[in-house]
Amino acid sequence: MSLSDLMMVLPIAFTLVWALVLLLIDLWLPRERQGILALLTALGLAVALGLDLAQSGRSGSAFRDMVVLDNFAVFLNALYLISGLIALALGYDYLKRMEMERGEFYALLLFSIAGMMLLTQANHLILVFLALEFLSIPLYVLAGFARPRLESEEAALKYFLLGAFSSAFVLYGIALVFGATANASLTGVIEAVRSGSAEVGFLTAGAVMLLVGFGFKVAAVPFHEWAPDVYQGSPTPVTGFMAVATKAAGFAVLMRIFLNLFPGLATSLTPIFWGIAALTMIVGNLLALAQSNIKRLLAYSSIANAGYLLMAFVPYGNAQVAGQAISSMLFYLLAYGLTTFGAWAVVVALEQAEGRGLTLEDYAGLGPKYPWLGVTMLIFMLSLTGVPLTLGFWGKFFLFRTAVAAGYVDLAIIGLLTSVISAYYYLRIVVIMYMRAGEPRVRRDGWLNLVAIGTAAAVVLLSVVPVQMLELTARAVLHLP
Numbered sequence: 431m432s433l434s435d436l437m438m439v440l441p442i443a444f445t446l447v448w449a450l451v452l453l454l455i456d457l458w459l460p461r462e463r464q465g466i467l468a469l470l471t472a473l474g475l476a477v478a479l480g481l482d483l484a485q486s487g488r489s490g491s492a493f494r495d496m497v498v499l500d501n502f503a504v505f506l507n508a509l510y511l512i513s514g515l516i517a518l519a520l521g522y523d524y525l526k527r528m529e530m531e532r533g534e535f536y537a538l539l540l541f542s543i544a545g546m547m548l549l550t551q552a553n554h555l556i557l558v559f560l561a562l563e564f565l566s567i568p569l570y571v572l573a574g575f576a577r578p579r580l581e582s583e584e585a586a587l588k589y590f591l592l593g594a595f596s597s598a599f600v601l602y603g604i605a606l607v608f609g610a611t612a613n614a615s616l617t618g619v620i621e622a623v624r625s626g627s628a629e630v631g632f633l634t635a636g637a638v639m640l641l642v643g644f645g646f647k648v649a650a651v652p653f654h655e656w657a658p659d660v661y662q663g664s665p666t667p668v669t670g671f672m673a674v675a676t677k678a679a680g681f682a683v684l685m686r687i688f689l690n691l692f693p694g695l696a697t698s699l700t701p702i703f704w705g706i707a708a709l710t711m712i713v714g715n716l717l718a719l720a721q722s723n724i725k726r727l728l729a730y731s732s733i734a735n736a737g738y739l740l741m742a743f744v745p746y747g748n749a750q751v752a753g754q755a756i757s758s759m760l761f762y763l764l765a766y767g768l769t770t771f772g773a774w775a776v777v778v779a780l781e782q783a784e785g786r787g788l789t790l791e792d793y794a795g796l797g798p799k800y801p802w803l804g805v806t807m808l809i810f811m812l813s814l815t816g817v818p819l820t821l822g823f824w825g826k827f828f829l830f831r832t833a834v835a836a837g838y839v840d841l842a843i844i845g846l847l848t849s850v851i852s853a854y855y856y857l858r859i860v861v862i863m864y865m866r867a868g869e870p871r872v873r874r875d876g877w878l879n880l881v882a883i884g885t886a887a888a889v890v891l892l893s894v895v896p897v898q899m900l901e902l903t904a905r906a907v908l909h910l911p
Contacts (some may be wrong), residue, residue: 438492438499441543442547443481449540456533464531465522471536472518475543479511482547489907495617496554503551505760505906506682509767510546513675514539516771516885519877520778521667527873530576530665538568539671546679550686555604555614555795558683562600562647566593566683569672573664585663592656596646603639606632607691616690623694630695637692637699641684641706648680650740651710654733661729666781669725670774673732674767681739681763685756688746696746703744704841710737712846724777724788727855728770731814734852735766738845741829745836753904754835758828760903761896765813765825765889770886773810776803779872779882786872793859794868802879803872804863805819806886811856813889816849821889824896 436443452467452474459466482504489500517539525531545565553556570593574586608614611622622628642653649657660668692699693907714734721727742759744750780787780796789880797804826849830842892899 435492435497438490439497439548441478441485441511442544444481444549445478445540445544445547448478449537449544451602452533452537456537459533460782461531464533465526467533467536467769468518468522471540472515474540475511475514475518479508479515482507482511491553496553496557497548497616498553501906502682502686502756502760503547505903506550506678506763507547509678509763510543510550510675513678513767513771513798514543515825515908516572516881517667517671517675520670520771520775521665522877523664523873523875524667524778524781528576528665532575535572535575539570539767542566542572543675546675549679550682550684552683553616555607555616555619558687559597559601559604562683563597565676566597566647568828569668569676572668573660575668576663576665579663581663582665583663585660588656589660589664592646596643596653598643599639599646600643603636603641603643604635606639607658610636612640616687619748621690623691623856633692634695634698637688638702638836640687641699641702644684645706648677648684648739649733650706650736651713651733654710654714654736657733658726658729659804661732662723662725666725666774666778667799669729670771670778673728673774674770677732677736677739678763678767684743685759687745688743689752689756693746696748700744700746703740703746704838707737707740707744708841708844710734710740711845712737715851715855718852721855722790724790724793724859727790727859728773728777731852731856733813734771735770737848738762738829739766739843741833741838741845744833744838744841751832751836753907755832755905757787757900757904758825758832760906761828761900764899764903765892767822768885768888768892769810769813769822772806772882772889773814775881776807776810777880777884779803779875779878781873782869782871790859790862791866791868792870793862794866794870795863796868796870796872797860797864799870800872803882807863808860808880809886809889813893815853815856817853819893821893821896824893824899828831828896828900 486504491498542565549561570590573589576582610629611619613619645653714730718730742755813820816823816826833842
């Protein structure tokens, strides 16, 4: 290992070392001073974010071409690290009042983020699998962190079983790709495909297996059944983190693998992507209509948003729109992440012990009684709906434009119609907040206020400069060997 190799993965290495340091510090801290760990975790994430941003503009590979660095990885690694900081802010008071403040929470969060960063930079299929497990195993534990609550233990078990099931698909897909090309390195697989020595049948089967495995990770239909129960049972800050960061990591590895390895299989795979994207948008939005629990509603909303993001993959074999697809996907991930974290901040503010405060009716009277919280939730719901001139609207607009440019007008129409359907359940929350009498109980917490107001301000301000934001994401170039 050379110094140049280490520099390529410096943010990942620092995050891992910092997580181990936190575990050692936790051994000596009294239980009543666990808040120090939260501050140290935030410091570590901030330093890792600085190291990551310092790599902007650099590109190359390391560790015998097993890891790559490009602006695509830098952008997404920054998204994971910022997601970790926001999850810390959501959990700072939540962990105390729910009596689950334990030091391992912070180390597990850092381990999962390190796994996401490694997954995004992996250039070898075996490393992809290891990174996938590295990010998933801490999340299985975090999902059950509210023990002995039955819902939390059930969430952890379901997440673990279905996560292991999806990992089997990924591993089998890797085996098939290796059998077809005699290579597990992305660069080696590409060379085998270009030389014509790859066995197309095995390669196609491997691509389908990988799509199924990663489909579970991003909760795309029909691989979505775990998401509502896991989102509902997990501690709410963990749920918000999974809804944003884990989904982004899944889409990042999908984009890197399919754009690199399988452009020649686009004729066979495009109808599959089209069907999954359409089904995910339709099923996610329709099932959200029937929800009365806010966490389950946002879970189905997350599924529907996975469908919108999958629109960027449908034309992945079209070289003319590949760059546009990447930039529109990254723009939407940014818009979705800000809006979703803001919405989860409001959920955390209203949630009480034993799962109280999580029904839609608990939001009655929130607008008049807590105007600042009501306004922020209104902004988030309008953005998730895609109301014109919100950040969510621009995100969907750029995705729909990509689909239309690639000739998939029918898919863009499905996206438009399902967005209209989503208006019912998103604006239903607004109606309950402002038009029904109630006495909501809100937890006053400075960090929660900062997340809610800060993300709402970002959603409003960034919606004024959508073209500039799209240009920023367009610079997140994917490394193509």
